Amino acid sequence: MAEVLTKSSVNNFPIDEESRKFEKIKTNIYDNSDEASFYVANEIAELIRQRQRQGKHAVLGLATGSTPTKVYEFLVKFHQEEGLSFKNVITFNLDEYYPMEPDSIHSYVRFMNEHLFDHIDIKKENVHIPDGTLEKEDVRDFCDAYEKKIEDAGGIDIQVLGIGRTGHIGFNEPGSSLTSKTRLVRLDRVTRLDAASDFFGLENVPVKAITMGVGTIMAAKRIILMAWGEGKSEVIHQAVEGKIRESVPATFLQNHGNCNFIVDHAAASDLVRVNTPWLVSECDWNEKLIKKATLWLSEKLDKAILKLTNEDYNEYGMGNLIAEIGSAEHINLMVFNQLQATITGWPGGKPNADDSSRPERKDPYPKRSLIFSPHPDDDVISMGGTLLRLVDQGHQVHVAYQTSGNIAVFDDEVIRFLDFATDVQEDNVVLQKQFQEVREFLNSKKPGDVDSPEIQHFKGLIRKGEALAACRYCGVDESNAHFLNLPFYETGTVKKKPHSEADIEITYNLLQEIKPNQIFAAGDLSDPHGTHRVCLQVIYSALDRLVQEGAEWLKDCYVWLYRGAWQEWDIADMEMAVPIGPMDMERKKNAIFKHQSQKDSAMFPGNDEREFWQRAEQRNTETARKYNDLGMAEYEAMEGFVRYHFM
CATH class of the missing domain: 1.10.10 (Arc Repressor Mutant, subunit A)
Structure with a gap:
């Protein structure tokens, strides 16, 4: 493991007590979520070992969601490789949706079994998770009994927490009181919206949950709250440096005597010592x-x-x-x-010009430009104006669609396309039979059920057809559209597999085939579903391999990272800004419109309910406005890029 950022530097100044003066909760910043998770897992493991030596139980309060999964992975590793036993561990989970069957793919019972309990030697009777199957009249008695079990166990030794965008801890939404105990609560719309992708639509997310109260959490002897990514930066800033208020329940933790926030750089980016260290x-x-x-x-x-x-x-x-x-x-x-x-209107470099003060080189011209698009529409959403400019200026543009994007297609889109196909081929008995089977499957499908491989394939074809339509509109040759269908994505669910050698090999082979002069990749790491993050890591791994092999063509290759679907780069970080005129902004939107299955209502909108073309337009015009306010020329819109130095 790399050394943790505790006494090194953030933004080039030492981290001392003076620099923390705005922080009301001790906050440790780590290089990445893996290092931070390793730290937390080590602390938990040390408590377990200490209590084993004392002949006592270790009582853990556990959280679910994407934040703690790496912690659980490390704990499983400690058990399997280092012999860490969990026989003396008692656990109490924070919450569970209500109603919820324990074998549902959305159940926190199933989550905990898959990520931790099925892989360690913990006693079943020592595992406690709120029961989502109770009759409503029995919930209060269950909650009282849950509190009593925590008390009888001697209280929680370490409580692990994540944090929601509303500042909720557990499912204690804004308005929860400091003394609240385990109870049934109604979920905030923002919380449900954030969970919509896991449930394949907001309408399928439960409106209630059973949760430990703020008072229950505050009674823990030790609290560790973790947060990763830019999407959590604002709420971390409020919780650590803001006033204590019920509208942000995490601020109550400022009153706890033994609470640490464990965050990565992205989640810490709005803290004063990181964002404005000169203050x-x-x-x-x-x-x-x-x-x-x-x-x-x-x-x-x-x-x-x-x-x-x-x-x-x-x-x-x-x-x-x-x-x-x-x-x-x-x-x-x-x-x-x-x-x-x-600022440059020549994202591929301007031929026969002085390029000493330009972000891109004039030579070679034309360039082979390879755009990696995590989903089949990220290319036009996030850098459609630049893509159009590269094509217009004569560069050889390739687009690599890294995943099929099949889970983001609504079921009725499949029916619509099959209706068309069967009308065209009325005499095709095989197609008619296939269509009937698809209809029967979809009619009996429950929210969250995984599509059959056949339907996943059809949905992937829909996304592929839309991507090709956008390529044609932008002037990209169809033969330069590469559909990688990286294996890590193909699970049929929101939860993906870790990326593997197969994903890296596919990407490596494409890079070797094209030998691009410039690469564009999505650095949009606030993507709430994690696909962008994994896709970028796969590219980095492939590039690392090429560097180690001494690939000559890499010496003449620039890598540019774009954003736009979920956030935009700060102006201070941008190293290339490409102006987009009114006509090209319209062309960009038209290219986005080619992705009809994502139009009007996306399956997974994340925390922004606007259509993607609206997000893109607003972010691009906002970037241009900021440049103008700083004293630069006034443009209609701009797309920003940061260069990744891999050598």
């Missing part, structure tokens, strides 16, 4: 931090960069920067020129 301590300034601070100050004061004064810098904790550089005018001009150099 808490003198910084070790470098070019990147100077740019970030200057852009922040410009936005804070609603001034263009070139209008900032020495007094502005001094007032907001950057006096040492003025002393170090010399004057506001010098800093302003330096940052203005850096920002200006990111």
Whole structure:
């Protein structure tokens, strides 16, 4: 394991007590969620071993969801490879949907069995999970008994928590009181919306749940709350640095005497010591931090960069920067020129031009441009304007669709396409029989049931046809559309398999075949379903292998990361910004419209219910507005990119 970020640096300044002065809960920031999960699993394992030496039980409060899964994976590993026994462990889970059968794919009973209990030697009688099968009149007595069992076990030694976008812990939604106990609650709409993808639609998410109360959680001797990803940064900021209030239940944890937040860099990105370190301590300034601070100050004061004064810098904790550089005018001009150099209408490089201050090289021209698209529509949603520009400027554009995207197709889309096919081929007995079988399956299908392989295939074909239509519209040759169908994705459910050698090999082979001069990949890591994150890791692994093999073509290859479907890069991070004019914005939206199965209502909208074209338009126009406010030229819209340095 890599060394944990506790005494190293974040944003180039030492992490000391002074830098934490805005934080009301001790917060440890780790390089990534794997390192953080390893730390938490080690602490749990050490408690278990300590209690074994003492001949006592270890009582754990456990959470579900994607956040703690790696912790459970490490605990299973400790059991299987290091002999860690769980015979002295008693567990109490935080919550369960109501009503909910224990064998449902949505049940937390099943979740805990699959991720932990089925793989360790814990005694069945020591496992406690709220019962989602109870009659409503029996729930209160069950909740009282649950509290009594926790008390009889001696209280919870370590309580593991995640955190929801509303700031909920367990299913304690905004408005929960500090003294609340285990009870039946009604779920907030935001919480249900976040769970909609797991249930294949908001309408299938239960409206109630049984949860431990805030008071029950606060009674634990030790609390560890974990959070990963940019999507949790705002609520972590509120919970750690905000006021205690019922509208954000996690803020109650500020009053606990032994609580730690364990987060990765992305989840910590809104904390003061990470986002604006100059407000808490003198910084070790470098070019990147100077740019970030200057852009922040410009936005804070609603001034263009070139209008900032020495007094502005001094007032907001950057006096040492003025002393170090010399004057506001010098800093302003330096940052203005850096920002200006990111803007280019030639994302593939401008031939026969001075490229010394441009983000992309002029040679070779034309370039082989390979765009990786995690789902069949991410290419046009997130960088459709740039894709169109590359085609218009004569580059050889390839698009690699990494997954089939089949789970995001509604059942009635399959019926619609089969209706068409059977009408066209009325005499095709095999097709008629196939259609009848599909209809029968879908008529008996329950929410959350996994589609048959045949239906998964049909849904994949629907997404493939839409992607090809978008390619044709954008001018990408159909032979340059590559459908990788990475195996990790093909489970028929929201939960995916870990990526494997097979995924890396497919990607490696494509890279070797095309030998691109530039690669575009999705760096949209706030994708709530994790597909983007896995797809990017697969690309990184393939590139690492090529680097180790000394692939010559890599020396002349740039890798650009795009965002847009779920969030956008900060202006301070953007290294290439491609302007999009009004006509190209319309062309981009038309390309998105080719994905008709995702139009009007996407299967998995995440925390943004707008259609993808609306999100894309808003984010692109917002980026252009920010550039304009900073004193740059005014554009209709812009797409931003960050360069990944793999060598």
